[in-house]
């Protein structure tokens with residue numbers, strides 16, 4: 684069984700994340716979403732809240748694709764978490780030239796640390812390309828409408844969080 688590890692912050696999960704995930708589920712038998720926790724940062728949603736949202740959103744996608752989906756929370760090196768989950772590679776989305784530069788550097792270092800774990804880049808869909816979790820957080824905090832950018836469950840959780 685081929686497993687891909689999809690790491691990220693997912694604070695909150697966006698339509699861009701869900702599109703990459705749907706594609707990863709077409710390519711692998713099992714996809715493990717890794718919610719990376721950075722002890723130095725204060726997230727909007729707790730890792731547990733993000734795990735709950737991702738499970739609720741992604742389980743139907745996995746069922747459609749006929750694949751296995753897991754969502755784990757990890758601290759430390761992504762490659763270690765990926766290895767622990769038995770992954771044969773990592774998945775990352777690419778939106779633009781800035782992502783490309785950053786992601787190539789990250790993938791290059793990971794390739795030296797873990798040659799057995801290649802990184803697979805998937806391009807963002809053109810209409811999802813402008814979406815980022817950090818901009819979603821900013822729009823929400825300023826009272827804007829984020830329904831075009833996130834699944835409706837996430838929009839609802841954002842409203843509850845700010846109420």
Ligand code: ADP
Nearest residue numbers: 690691692693699700703775776777807811814
């Ligand atoms: P990180 O903090 O590690 O960048 P994110 O949660 O912001 O984590 O993103 C996780 C992954 O999802 C990254 O590979 C990122 O490029 C990808 N991603 C984020 N937004 C989009 C989008 N709109 N379209 C495609 N991929 C995306």
